[in-house]
Amino acid sequence: xxxxxKRRGIALxxxxxxxxxxxxxxxxxxxxxxxxxxxxxDKAMYVVQMLDMPVVAYDGSVKGLxxxxxxxxxxxxxxxxxxxxxxxxxxxSHSAALSKVGGRKIYDYRYSFNGFAAELTATAAMKxxxxxxxxxxxxxxxxxxxxxxTPDFLGLSGEGGVWDxxxxxxxxxxxxGAGEGVIIGVVDSGVWPESASFSDRNAKGKRVYQxxxxxxxxxxxxxxxxxxxxxxKLIGAQYFNEGFGGSAGVDASFPDAYEFNSVRDxxxxxxxxxxxxxxxxxxxxxxxxxxxxxxxxxxMAPRARIAAYKACWGISPDGGCTTVDTVAAIDQxxxxxxxxxxxxxxxxxxxxxxxxxxxxxxxxxxxxxxxASAGNDGPDAETLNHPSPxxxxxxxxxxxxxxxxxxxxxxxxxxxxxxxxxxxxxxxLVYAGDIPADGVDGDTAALCYEGSLDEDLAAGKIxxxxxxxxxxxxxxxxxxQAGGVGMFLMNxxxxxxxxxxxxxxxxxVDELARATILTYVAGExxxxxxxxxxxxxxxxEPEMAAFSSRGPISGGDFDxxxxxxxxxxxxVLAAVSPYSSGRDFDFLSGTSMSSPHMAGIGALMTxxxxxxxxxxxxxxxxxxxxxxxxxxxxxxxxxxxxxGHVNPPNALDPGLVYDAGWTDWLGFLCxxxxxxxxxxxxxxxxxxxxxxxSIAIGALAGxxxxxxxxxxxxxxxxxAVSVDGLDGVxxxxxxxxxxxxxxxxxxxxxxxxxxxxxxxxxxxxxLEWSDGSHSVRxxxxxxxxxxxxxxxxxxxxxxxxxxxxxxxxxxxxxTPVGLVPAEQIEGNVVDDPANDIATAxxxxxxxxxxxxxxxxxSTMARFSLFDDYTDGNDDLDLYIFDAGFNPVGGSGSGTSxxxxxxxxEVSPIGATTFHVLVHGxxxxxxxxxxxxxxxxxxxxxxxxxxxAAPVVAVVGxxxxxxLEIGLLAADEKxxxxxxxxxxxxxxxxxxxxxxxx
Numbered sequence: 002x003x004x005x006x007k008r009r010g011i012a013l014x015x016x017x018x019x020x021x022x023x024x025x026x027x028x029x030x031x032x033x034x035x036x037x038x039x040x041x042x043d044k045a046m047y048v049v050q051m052l053d054m055p056v057v058a059y060d061g062s063v064k065g066l067x068x069x070x071x072x073x074x075x076x077x078x079x080x081x082x083x084x085x086x087x088x089x090x091x092x093x094s095h096s097a098a099l100s101k102v103g104g105r106k107i108y109d110y111r112y113s114f115n116g117f118a119a120e121l122t123a124t125a126a127m128k129x130x131x132x133x134x135x136x137x138x139x140x141x142x143x144x145x146x147x148x149x150x151t152p153d154f155l156g157l158s159g160e161g162g163v164w165d166x167x168x169x170x171x172x173x174x175x176x177x178g179a180g181e182g183v184i185i186g187v188v189d190s191g192v193w194p195e196s197a198s199f200s201d202r203n204a205k206g207k208r209v210y211q212x213x214x215x216x217x218x219x220x221x222x223x224x225x226x227x228x229x230x231x232x233x234k235l236i237g238a239q240y241f242n243e244g245f246g247g248s249a250g251v252d253a254s255f256p257d258a259y260e261f262n263s264v265r266d267x268x269x270x271x272x273x274x275x276x277x278x279x280x281x282x283x284x285x286x287x288x289x290x291x292x293x294x295x296x297x298x299x300x301m302a303p304r305a306r307i308a309a310y311k312a313c314w315g316i317s318p319d320g321g322c323t324t325v326d327t328v329a330a331i332d333q334x335x336x337x338x339x340x341x342x343x344x345x346x347x348x349x350x351x352x353x354x355x356x357x358x359x360x361x362x363x364x365x366x367x368x369x370x371x372x373a374s375a376g377n378d379g380p381d382a383e384t385l386n387h388p389s390p391x392x393x394x395x396x397x398x399x400x401x402x403x404x405x406x407x408x409x410x411x412x413x414x415x416x417x418x419x420x421x422x423x424x425x426x427x428x429x430l431v432y433a434g435d436i437p438a439d440g441v442d443g444d445t446a447a448l449c450y451e452g453s454l455d456e457d458l459a460a461g462k463i464x465x466x467x468x469x470x471x472x473x474x475x476x477x478x479x480x481x482q483a484g485g486v487g488m489f490l491m492n493x494x495x496x497x498x499x500x501x502x503x504x505x506x507x508x509x510v511d512e513l514a515r516a517t518i519l520t521y522v523a524g525e526x527x528x529x530x531x532x533x534x535x536x537x538x539x540x541x542e543p544e545m546a547a548f549s550s551r552g553p554i555s556g557g558d559f560d561x562x563x564x565x566x567x568x569x570x571x572x573v574l575a576a577v578s579p580y581s582s583g584r585d586f587d588f589l590s591g592t593s594m595s596s597p598h599m600a601g602i603g604a605l606m607t608x609x610x611x612x613x614x615x616x617x618x619x620x621x622x623x624x625x626x627x628x629x630x631x632x633x634x635x636x637x638x639x640x641x642x643x644x645g646h647v648n649p650p651n652a653l654d655p656g657l658v659y660d661a662g663w664t665d666w667l668g669f670l671c672x673x674x675x676x677x678x679x680x681x682x683x684x685x686x687x688x689x690x691x692x693x694x695s696i697a698i699g700a701l702a703g704x705x706x707x708x709x710x711x712x713x714x715x716x717x718x719x720x721a722v723s724v725d726g727l728d729g730v731x732x733x734x735x736x737x738x739x740x741x742x743x744x745x746x747x748x749x750x751x752x753x754x755x756x757x758x759x760x761x762x763x764x765x766x767x768l769e770w771s772d773g774s775h776s777v778r779x780x781x782x783x784x785x786x787x788x789x790x791x792x793x794x795x796x797x798x799x800x801x802x803x804x805x806x807x808x809x810x811x812x813x814x815x816t817p818v819g820l821v822p823a824e825q826i827e828g829n830v831v832d833d834p835a836n837d838i839a840t841a842x843x844x845x846x847x848x849x850x851x852x853x854x855x856x857x858x859s860t861m862a863r864f865s866l867f868d869d870y871t872d873g874n875d876d877l878d879l880y881i882f883d884a885g886f887n888p889v890g891g892s893g894s895g896t897s898x899x900x901x902x903x904x905x906e907v908s909p910i911g912a913t914t915f916h917v918l919v920h921g922x923x924x925x926x927x928x929x930x931x932x933x934x935x936x937x938x939x940x941x942x943x944x945x946x947x948x949a950a951p952v953v954a955v956v957g958x959x960x961x962x963x964l965e966i967g968l969l970a971a972d973e974k975x976x977x978x979x980x981x982x983x984x985x986x987x988x989x990x991x992x993x994x995x996x997x998x
Contacts, residue, residue: 046141055115057367112336113363123874142895156650170282180302186339189271191311194230198280201232218337223263237308238264244323269577276576278597279305286586301601343600345593351556365391370615372600374592376550384550397570397595411529422506430530449476460484477503491515545632552640559699560688567642570595620658625651656775657711702789702806704957713741718772726766729758787988801964807954811984815950819977823934830921855913859937870932873925880918
């Protein structure tokens with residue numbers, strides 16, 4: 002599976018809710034092909050978004066078609082006459098558009114997304130993009146799938162806990178149980194229906210769930226799955242495989258009985274997430290961990306119903322989930338009537354309007370609470386998935402169950418880590434990389450693949466295996482297969498330690514211990530090791546998982562704080578598919594595991610407050626979260642966990658909530674620039690002003706005031722405000738006291754002023770409203786800057802005007818550099834059959850290497866590929882190396898639109914010679930022709946761009962920059978820049994791009 006490092010933005014052209022006047026906007030016109038290149042006729046799958054509103058948002062504006070948007074608190078009825086009529090109208094418009102270009106329709110999307118999926122040639126896709134009524138055409142992308150004591154840890158169980166307040170975990174004859182009547186839709190890898198977590202009967206065989214009203218879902222039969230396998234707990238099961246080419250495509254992708262061509266879960270991931278979110282109460286697992294019998298497990302909302310939507314195929318790490326299928330699953334879930342969706346799948350990192358995020362936008366507007374995994378690419382910054390504010394993005398942290406484990410080496414060195422060994426093991430010690438089986442290289446053996454170890458050398462030994470590439474438990478299986486009696490599992494870089502249920506006694510250690518172990522093994526003598534029996538405790542404090550993706554996000558100019566919150570995601574015990582693991586229950590880790598915790602808690606909140614909107618629920622969870630969480634031994638921060646760790650008991654009664662809806666979201670999108678429409682002039686807002694619990698200002702230029710509004714969901718109260726943290730930034734809140742009656746809403750403003758804070762460094766703090774019994778806390782991150790200016794502006798040859806804000810004062814100057822045209826390099830690359838850059842480099846097949854010399858004196862190098870400058874429907878990637886072949890940058894999106902910028906002035910490379918590798922990740926035939934563009938940003942002006950700007954910068958003030966573009970050659974792509982100076986200090990730069998082609 003290919004990682005999605007960046008995503009291209011698409012525009013949403015939509016009508017605003019009834020209160021806002023709207024008008025359609027013409028979609029972008031497809032550009033002509035470059036001379037000499039022809040678009041290929043090979044076909045690929047695309048998601049096509051159409052202009053009209055989907056069913057859940059349609060307001061009756063089409064003559065003869067009644068409104069289908071459900072009233073507040075109600076769900077859409079896909080069987081009603083008005084809905085079926087409008088859905089048929091949408092389907093007809095899809096077919097009409099497709100008929101004009103030719104292609105095979107795969108899905109119609111109608112309910113939370115208006116559009117269709119189709120198999121198209123690249124020519125047809127470009128023609129569609131230019132047609133009236135078509136908003137965006139997005140190529141199909143491959144996404145990846147990103148609890149014994151957690152109910153007690155989260156305050157759900159026990160006397161007075163959340164379950165108790167909602168009628169208990171199982172309810173009774175006259176009362177409902179926790180989550181009763183709430184439906185959780187799980188878009189994932191399917192479900193194992195025989196699991197006790199999804200039974201609708203008790204131990205005596207008596208049905209304890211009744212039929213639920215208002216449900217329109219169904220059970221679709223398929224391979225090893227009969228419709229009768231659904232029941233009144235597992236009330237829906239559908240599968241979507243057209244992104245894999247339909248049933249034939251799934252069978253071809255997984256030929257060795259590797260997958261079920263049905264909703265049945267082969268991987269186990271979907272079963273795990275579903276049972277975590279809403280599995281039955283008190284399901285016995287008979288799981289022993291380090292000699293301790295773990296108690297029964299329960300889902301977060303044990304009386305909720307589960308509907309499984311299988312859109313992910315294959316056993317990890319093979320296969321994945323396509324956007325064509327996941328959008329279809331989301332669309333169907335909303336039509337069926339789910340209240341909550343869990344989406345433990347990767348996604349966009351900085352684009353709010355890719356097809357999946359758009360589908361969730363309309364789902365949220367229809368009243369569906371969406372929890373999505375933050376991603377597993379931590380601990381690096383700016384790695385987070387799902388940036389959109391209309392869903393709840395969940396980070397992962399540990400929980401109270403801790404496996405305390407230790408070991409030692411024969412020289413007396415002690416080792417600490419995690420593990421679940423129930424007996425002590427002492428034996429000889431070998432490094433897996435030193436004992437490869439015949440025909441296996443040492444690097445492969447080091448990772449302990451099945452069959453990679455020499456059985457004669459591993460037998461009776463503790464084997465030290467490197468982490469990575471395959472599942473951790475598969476490594477212990479390989480050790481057992483080779484006759485080993487124990488395993489040291491060693492991190493090769495900073496990452497989480499996991500107490501998995503291994504097949505041999507295992508001690509999982511960090512990268513520092515790895516160095517110690519390898520040094521010892523490589524020394525003289527016969528190395529030995531010991532793994533001590535582990536101890537289980539249930540009083541651990543939460544710590545951020547190293548793998549959990551972090552913010553900030555660049556989307557919206559860093560004016561959105563993500564993730565939103567954290568929940569348990571390490572060593573979570575839940576039901577799985579015995580097909581892949583041989584177990585009915587197992588431990589899994591990832592933000593995939595933390596997200597269903599939040600989905601289940603969202604279901605409990607829906608049960609407790611059925612009239613609340615998804616954003617009210619999200620607000621309650623965030624403003625009542627606690628911050629006593631660590632990260633690598635230090636206090637975690639807002640980019641690690643957002644508002645903090647979820648605290649469900651307090652969330653039931655939050656006092657005040659921040660609500661937002663359709664018009665708020667469209668105004669936000671206008672402010673980000675992703676949405677362009679006439680109404681943006683009326684409703685557009687600075688992204689920092691979106692009414693959500695968190696506050697983020699990505700560029701605080703001296704002074705900025707943001708606005709929020711709160712609604713009282715409790716008794717009449719008087720709330721006073723306090724601000725904590727934000728060193729070097731002055732904060733003023735007006736008013737500073739709010740007295741609100743039940744249901745009353747009030748607005749307040751917060752003014753931030755730089756007051757000695759270091760520039761270009763985030764200041765973190767919080768704002769809290771309290772009435773003495775409720776504490777309503779908002780996390781805050783602000784980054785003071787000397788100047789707030791766009792990072793890049795562009796035109797097709799005309800003049801450019803834009804605004805800047807000043808965070809420091811004094812004499813101001815803005816001077817041009819460039820403009821200079823690109824060096825255009827024609828190239829050809831063959832397809833990489835492995836779709837893997839490491840494999841391509843090793844084999845020499847699938848890439849082309851160029852040596853590019855940037856002009857001496859350049860301050861920045863830019864390398865780009867463009868979709869319009871390949872000869873077909875290709876997906877090419879870029880990798881940049883310095884003169885010594887050290888990697889210095891890369892770009893790999895789902896298309897051939899790639900860009901890498903390198904700051905020559907501050908990079909360690911020094912020289913201006915680069916090796917540029919073009920990777921044929923997926924060409925539409927045997928190869929692809931392309932044009933590589935390369936620029937060196939000069940240090941001086943070229944005489945073809947003039948700048949007019951203010952001469953004085955005033956702190957907190959703004960200024961207008963006017964760029965006059967001179968005469969440029971046709972059919973070129975130019976770059977330049979505007980450099981800013983206050984006094985004698987350079988304070989920033991805006992890149993200028995002018996395309997005359």
